Amino acid sequence: MATRFFESTTEDDYSQVPPQLLKRMSRYRVARADTCINCGTCASLCPYGVHRRVEGHVSILPPADPKCIGPSCASNSFYCVKNCPTGSLSLSANPAFTSMGDPRWTAEMILGTWKMAESGEPLPLDHQANTGASGGGFDRMSFELPPLKGSFDPGSISTAIDLNHRKEGTRVRIPIPVYGGGMSFGSISQRTMLARAMAAKEWGTFTCTGEGGYPELLIPYKEHVITQIATGLFGVREETIKRAPIVEFKYAQGAKPGLGGHLLYEKNTPDVARMREAVPFTNLFSPFPFHSVYSVEDHKKHLDWIASVNPRALLSVKVSTPNDVEMVAVGSYYAGAHIVHLDGGYGGTGAAPEIAKKNIAMPIEYAIPKVHRFLEKEGIREEVTLIASGGVRTAMDVAKAIALGADGVVIGTAELVALGCVRCANCESGRGCPRGIATTDKELEQLNQIPILARRLSNLYRSWRLQWCELLFRLDMNDLRQLRGRTDLLRYAGTPGRMLP
Amino acid sequence: MYERYHVPKKEMPPPGVPFSKSSVIRSDRCMNCGRCKDACVYGVHERDASDPRTMAEPKSYLCKNCLRCVEDCPQRALSVELSPSYLQLGGGLWTPQRIFTIWNEAWTGKIPVFGAGYRGKFVGPGYDSMWTDMSEIVRPTRDGIHGREFISTSVDLGKRVDYLEFDEAGRLMTKMPDFVELPIPMVLDLTRIDLTPQARKGLMQAAKTLGTLFMAQAEGALPNGSNGSMVPVFAPGRTSANPDLSSPRMVEVEHSSDWRSDLRALKERFGGTPVGIRIQARNGVEREVVELASSDVDVVHILYDEQGQEVDGRLAKDSLMAVNRALATASLRERVSIIAGGGLAAAEHVPKSLICGADAVTMERALKVALGCQACADCDKDRCMADRESVTSDWSKWRAVNLIGAWRDQLLEVMGAMGMREARRLRGEIGRAIFFEEVEKDAFAGIKGGA
Numbered sequence: 001m002a003t004r005f006f007e008s009t010t011e012d013d014y015s016q017v018p019p020q021l022l023k024r025m026s027r028y029r030v031a032r033a034d035t036c037i038n039c040g041t042c043a044s045l046c047p048y049g050v051h052r053r054v055e056g057h058v059s060i061l062p063p064a065d066p067k068c069i070g071p072s073c074a075s076n077s078f079y080c081v082k083n084c085p086t087g088s089l090s091l092s093a094n095p096a097f098t099s100m101g102d103p104r105w106t107a108e109m110i111l112g113t114w115k116m117a118e119s120g121e122p123l124p125l126d127h128q129a130n131t132g133a134s135g136g137g138f139d140r141m142s143f144e145l146p147p148l149k150g151s152f153d154p155g156s157i158s159t160a161i162d163l164n165h166r167k168e169g170t171r172v173r174i175p176i177p178v179y180g181g182g183m184s185f186g187s188i189s190q191r192t193m194l195a196r197a198m199a200a201k202e203w204g205t206f207t208c209t210g211e212g213g214y215p216e217l218l219i220p221y222k223e224h225v226i227t228q229i230a231t232g233l234f235g236v237r238e239e240t241i242k243r244a245p246i247v248e249f250k251y252a253q254g255a256k257p258g259l260g261g262h263l264l265y266e267k268n269t270p271d272v273a274r275m276r277e278a279v280p281f282t283n284l285f286s287p288f289p290f291h292s293v294y295s296v297e298d299h300k301k302h303l304d305w306i307a308s309v310n311p312r313a314l315l316s317v318k319v320s321t322p323n324d325v326e327m328v329a330v331g332s333y334y335a336g337a338h339i340v341h342l343d344g345g346y347g348g349t350g351a352a353p354e355i356a357k358k359n360i361a362m363p364i365e366y367a368i369p370k371v372h373r374f375l376e377k378e379g380i381r382e383e384v385t386l387i388a389s390g391g392v393r394t395a396m397d398v399a400k401a402i403a404l405g406a407d408g409v410v411i412g413t414a415e416l417v418a419l420g421c422v423r424c425a426n427c428e429s430g431r432g433c434p435r436g437i438a439t440t441d442k443e444l445e446q447l448n449q450i451p452i453l454a455r456r457l458s459n460l461y462r463s464w465r466l467q468w469c470e471l472l473f474r475l476d477m478n479d480l481r482q483l484r485g486r487t488d489l490l491r492y493a494g495t496p497g498r499m500l501p
Numbered sequence: 502m503y504e505r506y507h508v509p510k511k512e513m514p515p516p517g518v519p520f521s522k523s524s525v526i527r528s529d530r531c532m533n534c535g536r537c538k539d540a541c542v543y544g545v546h547e548r549d550a551s552d553p554r555t556m557a558e559p560k561s562y563l564c565k566n567c568l569r570c571v572e573d574c575p576q577r578a579l580s581v582e583l584s585p586s587y588l589q590l591g592g593g594l595w596t597p598q599r600i601f602t603i604w605n606e607a608w609t610g611k612i613p614v615f616g617a618g619y620r621g622k623f624v625g626p627g628y629d630s631m632w633t634d635m636s637e638i639v640r641p642t643r644d645g646i647h648g649r650e651f652i653s654t655s656v657d658l659g660k661r662v663d664y665l666e667f668d669e670a671g672r673l674m675t676k677m678p679d680f681v682e683l684p685i686p687m688v689l690d691l692t693r694i695d696l697t698p699q700a701r702k703g704l705m706q707a708a709k710t711l712g713t714l715f716m717a718q719a720e721g722a723l724p725n726g727s728n729g730s731m732v733p734v735f736a737p738g739r740t741s742a743n744p745d746l747s748s749p750r751m752v753e754v755e756h757s758s759d760w761r762s763d764l765r766a767l768k769e770r771f772g773g774t775p776v777g778i779r780i781q782a783r784n785g786v787e788r789e790v791v792e793l794a795s796s797d798v799d800v801v802h803i804l805y806d807e808q809g810q811e812v813d814g815r816l817a818k819d820s821l822m823a824v825n826r827a828l829a830t831a832s833l834r835e836r837v838s839i840i841a842g843g844g845l846a847a848a849e850h851v852p853k854s855l856i857c858g859a860d861a862v863t864m865e866r867a868l869k870v871a872l873g874c875q876a877c878a879d880c881d882k883d884r885c886m887a888d889r890e891s892v893t894s895d896w897s898k899w900r901a902v903n904l905i906g907a908w909r910d911q912l913l914e915v916m917g918a919m920g921m922r923e924a925r926r927l928r929g930e931i932g933r934a935i936f937f938e939e940v941e942k943d944a945f946a947g948i949k950g951g952a
Binding site: 024025029034062065094095096098099100102103104105134135136139140141144187251252254259262288289293294295296299319320323327328331332345346347348350351352353354355356357358359360361362363365366368369370391404413416421422423424425426427428429434438488490491 | 641
């Protein structure tokens with residue numbers, strides 16, 4: 001079923017979702033002053049529908065800012081601000097837009113991700129929503145691209161990657177180079193989990209349970225759900241291991257490298273507690289590290305345990321990015337891992353101390369080339385699937401990660417943003433996410449409908465795939481795997497000395 | 502009997518309405534439908550208690566910037582923006598985010614925890630261009646924060662002997678120098694900030710509660726015995742000031758051309774008490790520190806400015822690494838302890854200062870920020886929140902204890918991730934840090950335009 005995306009180009013396989021979010025959030029603000037006499041000139045002029053007067057109403061409706069094209073409209077004859085007879089209209093930047101986002105996830109990037117999630121259409125590769133404003137790493141990197149000449153057929157371009165590069169074991173191929181990161185039930189709602197699984201199934205890729213058990217409603221999607229085993233062993237049972245095509249060991253996570261997990265008591269509702277076999281409304285800690293693993297040998301015992309419980313499963317080892325990350329990667333390979341998953345320090349979705357996010361372990365941009373080259377020197381690069389995550393936000397970030405040497409990428413925050421997250425960062429406590437995505441609150445959860453959530457994710461994947469296809473076409477490639485390690489195609493803006501303010 | 506070190510904490514909210522990071526603005530278009538009240542999970546929007554037909558002014562200080570009310574308002578009457586007073590906080594190293602964080606730490610004593618990943622710049626100057634290492638699998642971490650595994654944050658100030666000598670009967674012949682053991686690598690320096698008498702008293706009590714030291718001018722200092730936590734700081738040539746002082750745990754004198762005679766005078770006056778010399782950090786400070794370390798000085802206290810820089814602009818990170826290297830090269834590293842002061846604006850600056858070569862740090866401006874100071878470029882006592890008459894010593898004490906307790910917990914997080922069990926071993930451990938210049942070169946040198 002995965003192949004269908006290679007067959008058609010203008011397929012109706014996707015559908016747009018109601019523009020719930022874009023309808024309300026805009027770059028510009030059109031303000032109408034009290035001096036307006038409701039003459040309706042603006043409504044008759046604006047071709048974009050910003051101004052509307054409803055038959056029978058005395059007053060004209062408040063301006064629909066999201067439809068406004070902004071200051072560039074000034075050169076048009078129909079520019080409302082110039083044409084208003086009483087001078088009551090003004091146009092300015094929307095303060096809510098400028099207060100949204102941050103250097104890593106700019107407001108443009110959030111809106112661009114929403115746009116793709118709502119439309120399923122790709123953004124142009126040079127769109128500013130493809131890069132952040134953090135001033136380093138991916139944000140200073142770009143592909144040197146020839147201009148797009150002619151059109152291309154996405155059906156003839158493969159974006160698939162293999163997840164098992166070892167000679168033995170189950171063959172697993174995913175048609176897009178991304179799968180979903182671990183987010184537990186407890187951190188996110190069951191609806192969000194289900195939507196992720198549905199999108200993963202539609203695309204033939206994977207999502208991950210995180211460390212909070214395996215909700216039964218995911219069982220119909222079990223061929224696309226990774227079972228995570230983390231240090232607290234919450235909800236891990238023999239049957240959850242047996243049903244998984246991939247089992248992921250979480251040694252560390254990029255949100256808080258070197259620190260344990262923590263579910264605050266407020267989110268530990270009776271449902272969550274039942275799944276985790278814990279007491280409701282208590283703080284749940286996952287210790288750090290695995291207290292059974294103090295060496296690569298211990299680590300191998302861990303992997304052997306899973307291999308004996310579920311011989312068909314691929315084994316993934318999720319580690320963070322210390323100075324000696326390449327040694328950890330090599331050790332994991334020799335211990336039997338199929339997938340080495342590096343989770344860089346700037347990523348993550350979960351509750352984490354601010355000090356850990358910024359200061360502990362290196363960003364993923366440094367870890368990928370380090371590990372890639374080391375595995376090459378060790379002569380085992382072709383037997384390891386190197387997956388990167390942690391601060392990979394857009395399709396172009398994915399492509400850059402692959403060009404730096406990764407095989408594929410795991411995403412988390414990008415999925416949540418596609419679902420409507422604005423990164424207000426208050427998901428960890430209280431009732432959780434006010435938008436109902438990362439919450440266990442029964443009432444807030446209902447803000448979202450599962451089919452729409454699933455569609456938004458699916459649309460995001462579609463948009464991303466089309467972006468990769470355009471990238472590959474312009475680079476004269478037809479297979480994403482050709483891009484791996486091609487740092488020669490990248491350009492880096494400026495010397496590091498100049499980067500420091 | 503052994504007692505595990507513990508920082509007590511006590512919620513200390515700011516007086517009045519808390520500071521708002523966001524401003525929620527309701528325009529005239531509002532028709533009081535109350536949908537915002539349903540949308541907001543934080544209680545920003547409520548109906549007016551005196552007239553339930555209308556909506557009350559939004560409580561901006563509760564807003565978490567989720568923008569749900571903005572989206573749900575049918576009249577597009579609401580907007581949320583970062584408040585101008587937030588954006589104007591501080592300057593330079595003292596970013597609005599850091600000041601706001603210190604206020605919250607001083608209020609609750611808790612580590613700041615949020616979801617959704619890192620939100621800031623990739624790198625920045627000084628300590629923002631280094632990362633601390635972590636351990637996994639081959640080098641396990643230590644689970645310190647919840648107390649399951651013990652991590653010591655104690656450090657020593659003073660000289661260490663190079664070797665021990667015993668006589669034939671096995672008796673120790675070496676005279677052991679006095680040193681000060683502190684349970685945390687943080688000392689309160691009250692000489693570099695202006696404080697009201699009540700605030701000053703509160704911070705002195707905080708030092709006592711924390712079991713650490715505070716530094717105050719020797720002249721005009723409180724009579725001796727008021728607090729065993731005081732480090733009197735003498736002005737050059739005035740080492741006989743305040744004759745009432747007796748048996749402080751440590752003393753300091755400001756550096757001058759006559760430092761040798763000051764040092765001698767203090768050693769005579771206070772016996773074996775460790776003597777520190779405070780020196781202004783400037784270009785070539787490492788050579789001055791080596792010279793001091795070759796004498797009888799026990800502690801060198803290097804003063805950076807509030808932006809964490811030397812007089813000539815070199816950053817504390819580079820300066821401390823140079824000092825540490827120079828001392829190690831001269832085989833003098835154990836002969837003195839280094840205290841670094843100035844420009845500590847965030848919890849991560851403590852472990853990073855230690856990694857770069859300090860034995861301990863002092864806190865100054867951060868303490869005043871904990872009391873409500875906004876680290877304005879133009880300091881104005883008349884409008885400073887920290888200089889209000891109504892600030893009590895008890896409130897000041899707990900605000901400082903909460904802040905330092907939260908910073909210590911964050912130090913534990915960093916050390917836990919590194920797998921370190923001793924703050925003493927953090928000193929100069931640059932091998933357990935990741936430096937921007939190096940990794941940038943390693944990773945991107947081969948890319949066109951790269952390092």
